[in-house]
Amino acid sequence: MRAFDYIRAGSCKDALAEAETPGTAFIAGGTNLLDLMKHEVMTPARLVDISRLDLRGITLTDAGLRVGALVSNSDLAADPLVRRHWPLLSRALLAGASGQLRNKATTGGNLLQRTRCYYFYDTAMPCNKREPGSGCAAIGGFNRIHAILGASEACIATHPSDMAVALRALSAEVELLAPGGGRRQVPLAAFYRLPGDTPHVETVLEPGEMIAAVLLPPAEGGRQIYRKVRDRASYAFALVSVAACLRMEQGRIAAAALAFGGLAHMPWRSADVEGTLIGEVPSAALFDRAADLLLAEAKGQGDNDFKIPLARRTLAAVLAEATAEDTEGDRA
């Protein structure tokens, strides 16, 4: 591990001021950053510990729910408001990591966790994300967990978060604080970036910017489902996941928001897929059409080819469940 300076921030203002020095990283739960530092995948010279800042609140406002960046994944999943109105979020959180990790992991940190690409973690391997310009070992290597959508020739990594997939379906926004005192709000849709030729730039965060909160618009009602397909029953990242918020009216799909994990460099959402569903009577053929639209541009890398049929089937199953007549509302 590279030696680093450790600064414990007493306030958001302090933290932001400290972060102006280049080479500084925030540390929240540390469940991702510390691993990466031990392997020297990330080597910040300075750590600003924000874990004691007062960003732990979960508050209901007219605009929806405001979740402080330091709310732990466990607390967020257990929050009664979240469980009642945004059960999708609770389920996605509980589908991730393990109890111990969720106790430590924070909302902001979860959004910014880095890919689990094996080659990213191995400093002996070329990786454009870790070392721009060095190449991508996953292409032509073992790429079972890699992207089938939105990948580039520079990087085929996926974003590993479950929570972010749920937030994407829930149309969440991220509140950012800038070192100069600025505050801006970015929809999650615009927060993440596709790899392109700069896979090391993963979000629109400016240097020194800090996530202060995640904002959820009021819940839409209808059914919410999070389905995660993984290699073992727990403690494994999604091969494919689907987050769905779907509302039926008189036998037709009135509203549909669908986000996908495990497929791309960021939680994936497609207006075409949703558009094709809305106003329609659910049927296997309709779900198939939705899957066709979702996967029209999908490209396997060899080991991950199976994600294409897997995503298709999982989507169909989620839609069938979300539109089934026999059950009403949310299901536990």
Add this chain to the structure above:
Amino acid sequence: MTREMTHDGPDADHRLDGMAQGVLGRGEPRPEGALKVTGRAVYTGDQQAPGMVHGALVRATITRGRVTTLNSATVLEMPGVLAVIDDPRLVRFSGQGATTKPPKADAAGVVYHGQPIALVVAETLEQARHAALRLTVDYAEEPGAVTGPEDPAAEVELPQKKQSETGAPDAALEAADTVIDRIYRTASMSSAPMEPHASLAEWQGGKLVLHSTLQMLASAQGQVAAALGIEPEDIRILAPHVGGGFGSKLGISPETVAAAIAAQQMRRPVSVVCTRPQSMETTSRRSETLQRIQMGADDEGRLTMIGHEALVSNLPGQKFSEPVQQATHFTYEAAHRRVVHRVARVHRLVAASVRAPGEAVGATAFECAMDELADKLGLCPVALRLRNIPKVEPGTGRPFSSHKLAEALTEGARRFGWEHRHASPRARREGEWWIGMGMSSLVRVNTVMEAKARVSLSLDGTALVETDMTDIGTGSYAILSQIAAEMLGLPMGSVETVLGDTDLPASSGSGGSFGAASTGSAVYLACLELRSRLAEAMGCPEPELTLKDGHAIHDNRKVPLSTLMGGAAMQAEGHLIPGEAEDKARQATWGAAFAEVGVNAITGEIRVRRMLGTFAIGRVLNAQTARSQALGGMIWGIGMALTEELVHDARDGHIVNRDLAEYHVPVNADVPALEVHFLEERDDWAPMQAKGIGELGICGAGAAIVNAVHNACGVRVRSLPMTVDKVLAGLVEAEADQG
């Protein structure tokens, strides 16, 4: 005084059944358990020594070639860095078990990607690891690296001793009513013990004191001596607590030798603790296997022909090859048989023993093939197995020491509710899930190893058991104490066991399921000697002496032990020597595994719903630790069937998934209710009538799951682990077939 026993034949005396204390066999908790769960048990990586510095291994980033230059100058300028060690004695990978031959030295000669090539020493662990990562290395690469056993460029050897043929297998197969001819694959696997490999070395006046994560201390002492060029007597190894080994700690590891050399050079204690990736890529692995299984059977399901060909791999020049067919020779009857064993020379991490080398993969594949045969014959899989149990060992005609397979199968089937299984697949569905049942036989060769132990009886009524045996989480402390307590008539609390120190009598060590029976027998023998002396003092024949609760009892006399000892403490050694017994009878442990699984019809995800194992292992020494071993074995079966695969990059052979986030061992959520049932048994051919239990659970358990998956959804996956992608492909294919 030493009581020796050469194990030449059966022993029908069953002395332990005549003892009075009643602690043996009982589910005694581990005496060191509280230390472990409260963090007070000191493992090697936690050991400290005054003035200690830290070493970190440096990793080769080529597959084959030679280190030409270590550019040490740059890292030597880094804060805290003390030395870069590239001693020619550094070893390339871990050693094998039960041998004093050390692993191959000359670490500068690179034979696999990830091989340790040097050690950086620094004041702190972080400094050492940082410098090790930053050290740049120049290599002279050699062409011709072979990264997988099925690479056509791989040199393939057929070790003569491992080939065999009886009768006319080809003709028999030709003539058979029903034939199976299938290829199965199992993945490269990691032992993945929880405790990373670690060593702390310190030289004390020309003597090396080594704390090290090792399973077998006496042979490791020999390996260290040979690796360093010093005498075994000048080395003391300490390993009182070992956090799992599963084969990867049978021999010494690169960090063991590196720590010793560094400590000598630095004249300071040096600790080298592997990172998780190093623990997985610099030690040893289980070879992947490709197995072709052929079977011919008559109309009644009697096997006429058994063919088992295997392709395994190891580094060039390595003698060990995964003994895939070890149990194939004697598990089922068939007049015509053939075993072909091929070893491909590859540039991957060395292959060595991992929990149940041989049967873990061999019996698993074979039991999958048996299921396919039963299917083809339209026969119940349990019935097929019952029909093919040999009376004597096929080929040699030796008797079986004991044979409980039939009982394991029928008792297991009864307890599991096997009669509720639907004979054909896709018969039971719950929502999205296909439900099915599968089973397999379990079989594992049994062996004993030379072992010594010392037992001392004090006047205060306590006993001390001492041996260099290790406790790798298995329960050695408990079991050895129980044997002494039973034999000497003492409550458990009056017996202390001290382990893991080469200054103590040399034991079998822990490995190959032989630890408890072998070293336990040495304790038993030492106690027999003490009993003889006590009997003499009591004036009665030893077999008539009853020892209970610290008293000697004979006729109507009851005398406290201390009185009988006449004011002097007593001490005796026991020494078990393997003899002809192993040649005279085929010794094995037997069992059966049953599994019920759900297969998600949409995603191909598999969830084991319940599992049951029956086990015949001779005398059960401790019901609790035996059960834990059986559970662990079955869980390894789940891992082998569903999740565990050490992935080697096809381009350079390096291990891609070098941590526990991506090398998937089953987690609690993957492990359903497991039921373990021991069959009451005494095996006369085993000393103490007790056999091994550490490995039997794995030896076929995975097949019960594979077979259950087929029974559930009709998909046969012949390449383990059965990950979602493979099952899904089968589901998609089956749907296409059905239109």
